[in-house]
Amino acid sequence: MSCEKDDLSEKLVECLNEMGNLTNELYQWTESIQDLSNMKKAFQIEEGKKLHGKTILDIGTGGVKPLYIALNFEPDKIIGINEQPYSFAPEIEQNSKLLTKTKIHFYACNFFDDENLKKILRDEKIEKFDFVLVSKTLHHLRSGKCHLEHEHRKDEKCCKYKFEVQNIFDRLLQLGKRVIIYESFYPQEKDEDNVRGRGGYLTTEEWITIFTHLLKNYSVEFVRPLKCQLDEKEMENVIAKLRQVDYVCFYVVV
Numbered sequence: 001m002s003c004e005k006d007d008l009s010e011k012l013v014e015c016l017n018e019m020g021n022l023t024n025e026l027y028q029w030t031e032s033i034q035d036l037s038n039m040k041k042a043f044q045i046e047e048g049k050k051l052h053g054k055t056i057l058d059i060g061t062g063g064v065k066p067l068y069i070a071l072n073f074e075p076d077k078i079i080g081i082n083e084q085p086y087s088f089a090p091e092i093e094q095n096s097k098l099l100t101k102t103k104i105h106f107y108a109c110n111f112f113d114d115e116n117l118k119k120i121l122r123d124e125k126i127e128k129f130d131f132v133l134v135s136k137t138l139h140h141l142r143s144g145k146c147h148l149e150h151e152h153r154k155d156e157k158c159c160k161y162k163f164e165v166q167n168i169f170d171r172l173l174q175l176g177k178r179v180i181i182y183e184s185f186y187p188q189e190k191d192e193d194n195v196r197g198r199g200g201y202l203t204t205e206e207w208i209t210i211f212t213h214l215l216k217n218y219s220v221e222f223v224r225p226l227k228c229q230l231d232e233k234e235m236e237n238v239i240a241k242l243r244q245v246d247y248v249c250f251y252v253v254v
Contacts, residue, residue, distance in 0.1 A: 035065065035135065035182060036065065036068045036069065036072065038182070038223065038224065038247075038249055039133070039135075039180065039182055039249065040072075040073075041223045041227070041249075042180040042182070042221075042223050042249055042250070042251045043073065043131065043180070045073060050073055050074040050075075051073040051074060051075035051076075051130075052074055052075070052076065053075075053076050054075040054076055054130040054131065055075060055076055055077045055078075055079070055126055055129045055130050055131070056069065056075050056077070056078045056079070056129060056130065056131045056132075056133055057079050057080075057081070057129040057131070057132045057133065057175055057176055058078060058079065058080040058081070058133045058135070059081055059111055059132065059133065059134045059135075059137055059141075059172075060081075060082055060111075060134065060135065060136070060137025060140065061080030061081065061082050061085070061089070061106065061135075062082075062086055062135075063080065063085060063086040063088055063089035063092050063106065064086075064092070065133075065135060066078040066080050066092070066104050066106075067092050067096055067099075067100075067104065069102075070096060070099075070100040070102035070104055071099060071100055074100065074101065074102055075102055075130075075131075076102065076103070077102065077103045077104075077105075077124065077126070078102060078103070078104045078105075079105050079106075079107065079120065079124060079126075079129075080104070080105070080106045080107070081106075081107050081108075081109040081110075081111065081117075081120070082106070082107075082108065082109070083108065083109070083110050084108065085106050085107075085108055089106045090106070092104065092106075093105060093106050105124065107120055111141055111171075112143060117175070128174075128175065128176060128177060129175055129176040129177070130176065130177055130178065131176055131177070131178050131179075131180060132172050132173075132175050132176030132178070132179045132180065133180045133182070134172065134179065134180065134181050134182070134183075135180075135182045135183075136182065136183060136184055137183075138168075138181055138183045138202065139163070139183065139201050139202045141163070141168050142162060142163050142164075143162075143163075143164045143167050143168065144162025144163065144164045145162065163202065163206055163209075163210075165209055165210045165213045165214075166213060166217075169213070169214065169217075169218070169252060172252075173218070173252065173253075173254055177253065178251050178252070178253050179251060179252045179253075180249075180250075180251045181248070181249065181250055181251065181252070182247065182248075182249045183202070183247060183248050183249075184201060184246060184247050185201070185202075185207075185242060185245060185246060185247055185248050186201045186246075204242070207239075207242065207248070208239060211230065211235055211238065211239070212235070214230065214252060215230050215231070215232065215235060218252045218253065218254060219252070219253050219254070220250055220251070220252050221250060221251050222234075222238060222249070222250040223249040223250060223251075224245060224247065224248060224249040224250075225238060225241035225242055225244060225245040225248065226238065226241055230250070
């Protein structure tokens with residue numbers, strides 16, 4: 001009797017784990033549909049127009065969003081990079097050939113790995129992407145050395161913690177002509193995620209630092225929290241509106 005209970009318990013745990021995985025995958029698909037409708041304005045796609053002949057680099061790709069972009073906007077090529085691509089990314093890469101002419105390729109690559117990024121561009125025969133999409137990943141692109149005392153992971157040579165806005169956006173604009181930022185926003189004054197070196201969501205102060213730097217150095221067009229071109233007057237409006245939304249969307253060009 002005890003053995004039967006143990007077997008049933010194991011099967012129940014397996015079923016619950018499988019259900020959890022399916023729920024996470026479903027969330028990836030449904031969330032990406034909502035994200036895509038908002039990003040359309042950042043790509044500046046007119047009604048009925050497509051992205052034929054254009055290339056996109058999707059940094060921190062989840063795998064799902066590139067497929068939606070391909071089906072809706074039909075760019076020539078989408079390259080997705082992530083340190084650890086999602087398990088279903090290879091299936092999307094392979095099966096997308098049956099659904100779209102857009103070439104979709106995924107790579108296990110760190111944003112700060114210059115050698116690997118250069119190799120990807122050579123292999124894909126791309127000098128510079130038309131668009132770089134950073135979707136819910138900007139807060140992880142931390143290149144500054146850690147200046148706090150906290151638990152460092154054993155597999156980290158140097159804990160990345162500080163967000164260095166000039167370094168990050170210079171790198172992004174070296175990779176693409178237009179950088180699209182789509183980022184979740186939480187009105188926090190302090191980043192409490194000190195265990196993982198990549199840090200948690202950007203704080204309000206970090207956003208102000210980012211907007212101030214971008215205003216001085218680049219042309220910035222906001223899609224959300226309001227549609228505007230960033231200038232000193234509009235920056236005040238953007239910051240005031242931030243707390244009323246759950247994500248920020250804008251694009252940057254030189």
